[in-house]
Amino acid sequence: MTLRDIAEETGLSLAAVSYALRGIQVPIETQARVREVAERRGYQADPIARALASGKTGYVGVVCGSLDDVWQQGVAAALGRGLLRANRHALIVDASNSPEVEASLALRLVDQRVDALIALPIDPAGPHWKTVAERTVLVSVGDAIPGVDTAAEVVFDNEAGVYAAITQLARAGHRRIAVLTPAIVTTPDRPAEVVVQRAAAELDIVATLHTTPHDLDGASAVAGQILSGPDAPTAFFCLSDSMAYGVYAAARALGLRVPENVSVLGFDDYPVSALLSPPLSSYRWPIELLVDSVVERTVKAIDEGKHSRRKVLIPMAFPRGSVGPPPSRH
Numbered sequence: 001m002t003l004r005d006i007a008e009e010t011g012l013s014l015a016a017v018s019y020a021l022r023g024i025q026v027p028i029e030t031q032a033r034v035r036e037v038a039e040r041r042g043y044q045a046d047p048i049a050r051a052l053a054s055g056k057t058g059y060v061g062v063v064c065g066s067l068d069d070v071w072q073q074g075v076a077a078a079l080g081r082g083l084l085r086a087n088r089h090a091l092i093v094d095a096s097n098s099p100e101v102e103a104s105l106a107l108r109l110v111d112q113r114v115d116a117l118i119a120l121p122i123d124p125a126g127p128h129w130k131t132v133a134e135r136t137v138l139v140s141v142g143d144a145i146p147g148v149d150t151a152a153e154v155v156f157d158n159e160a161g162v163y164a165a166i167t168q169l170a171r172a173g174h175r176r177i178a179v180l181t182p183a184i185v186t187t188p189d190r191p192a193e194v195v196v197q198r199a200a201a202e203l204d205i206v207a208t209l210h211t212t213p214h215d216l217d218g219a220s221a222v223a224g225q226i227l228s229g230p231d232a233p234t235a236f237f238c239l240s241d242s243m244a245y246g247v248y249a250a251a252r253a254l255g256l257r258v259p260e261n262v263s264v265l266g267f268d269d270y271p272v273s274a275l276l277s278p279p280l281s282s283y284r285w286p287i288e289l290l291v292d293s294v295v296e297r298t299v300k301a302i303d304e305g306k307h308s309r310r311k312v313l314i315p316m317a318f319p320r321g322s323v324g325p326p327p328s329r330h
Contacts, residue, residue, distance in 0.1 A: 001043040009037050060088050060298060061109035061117040063102060065182070067094040068214035069242050071268035072120060075141075078287060079118060082295040088115070088302075097182060097213065099123035110135045115302045118294060121145060122182075137301040141294055144310070152297035152308040154290060159195050161283050161315035165237045165265050166199040166207060168317075173325045174235040174263060175205045178226050180212040180219070180243040192239060208233070212243050219246020220253070227254055227262065234262060234326035241266040241273045244280055244322075259324035269318050278321030285313050 007017045010033060019025040020034035037043075060083050064072045080090040091109060095102035102122050106129070109117055116137035121129070124143045132138050137151045144153050169177050177200075181192050193209055200207040212222045219238075223246050226232065238244040244266035251262055258264050258278060266273060269284035290313060297308040 001038075001041050003043075005041065006034060006037050006043060009041075010034055056115050056302065057113050058087070058089055059091055059112070059114045060302075061106070061112075061114040062090050062092045063106050063109070063117065063119045063121075064092065064094050065102070065120050065122040066097040066214050068097075069182075069240050069268075070270045070272070071240060071242070074270065075120070075287065075290070078291045079294060082291045083298070086295055086299045088299065095122055097122060099126055102126065103128035106132050116151070116298050118298060119145075137298065139294060139298050139301070141290070150307075151301035152294070153310045154293045154297070155310060155312055156285060157312055157314050158192065161267065162192055162195040162237075162239075163199050164315075164317065165267070165283065166196060166205075167203065168319075169235045169237060169263065169265060169323065170199075170203040170205050172235070172263065172323055174233075175326070176231060176233040177205060177207045177235045177237060178223075178233040179207055179209045180222065180236060180238040180240075180247070181209055182212065182214065182239065182243075212238075212246070214240055214242045216242070216245055216249060219243045220249040221246075223247040223250035224253060227251065227256065235265070235323070236262065237265045237267075239267050241268045241270045241280060241282055244273070244282070245276075248276060248280075258322050261327050263323045263326070265323055267315075274320065276322070281320045281323045282318050283315040284318055285315055289313065 003014055003017050007014050016026055017034055020031045023031055062076055062079055064076050067073050076092045083090045093105045095105055099122050103126055110132055114136060116139060117132055118139045118141060120141045121143050124145045129145045129148045133148045133150060139152045140150050141154050142156055144155055179196050196207045196209060210222055212219050227250055236247045244264050247264045248258060251258055256262055266280045266282035269282035273280040273282055293311045300306050
């Protein structure tokens with residue numbers, strides 16, 4: 001079964017049949033008639049032939065910083081569903097929190113001729129992004145990629161979120177706060193180190209940054225070292241809920257209670273966070289708006305070659321039971 005067979009049965013031109021199967025440039029009634037014939041006669045488009053003819057494969061790469069982070073798992077799955085609704089297929093890869101792996105995977109996806117690459121970048125300053133943007137549509141999520149002609153950027157107002165979190169802990173009475181971050185490198189839209197130190201100076205507190213993996217064992221090990229050290233903090237602000245789970249585990253192993261002995265504040269508000277004991281206080285990005293914005297901009301760039309204006313998302317606070325005053329000293 002070929003397009004020519006369908007054209008002969010429907011009395012349409014090859015071009016009209018092709019347009020009808022793609023849902024463009026012909027009336028809806030014609031599209032329905034062509035699809036009925038194609039389905040009845042078992043027609044299946046050859047994806048390789050389609051790619052050669054159109055220059056498009058229908059695949060979109062999604063490079064995640066680390067799928068050990070439950071928030072990124074959720075975003076990747078939601079992007080996959082959103083792209084599928086737009087008749088695109090997602091190829092999701094995990095950079096394992098490594099800039100080198102990120103560069104290798106991004107370039108490999110481009111070699112596989114993805115129509116676009118959606119990146120949740122670990123290293124926005126990496127030189128590979130310029131090569132990616134020159135060869136395909138590049139959409140950045142979470143961080144801007146400086147000096148690179150991205151088709152779209154959906155970024156987070158991390159400065160507002162980080163400042164609000166540090167202020168929340170300081171107002172609860174905490175003077176020593178540990179901040180857990182996946183990387184201390186300051187990136188254009190995740191200025192954690194800069195904002196934390198500025199907030200600490202303004203609020204007259206001590207805040208220290210600690211690089212922490214997303215997985216439970218790794219985050220628990222880092223948190224345990226911090227809690228066992230001299231001048232241990234009375235509160236943790238974690239730039240991912242998955243890191244906060246490690247603080248809970250470390251506190252339990254040391255016989256400490258949340259929030260009586262140590263307060264914990266997360267970021268991402270993954271659904272399971274509300275089920276912890278006590279429920280984790282956190283911040284949440286509007287995921288549905290994020291996915292809709294990314295998919296819409298990606299498809300528009302693929303189909304129309306149009307670049308979109310930057311979209312900035314604001315975090316929302318979800319206070320629960322994991323933040324309290326610091327333990328009293330006797």
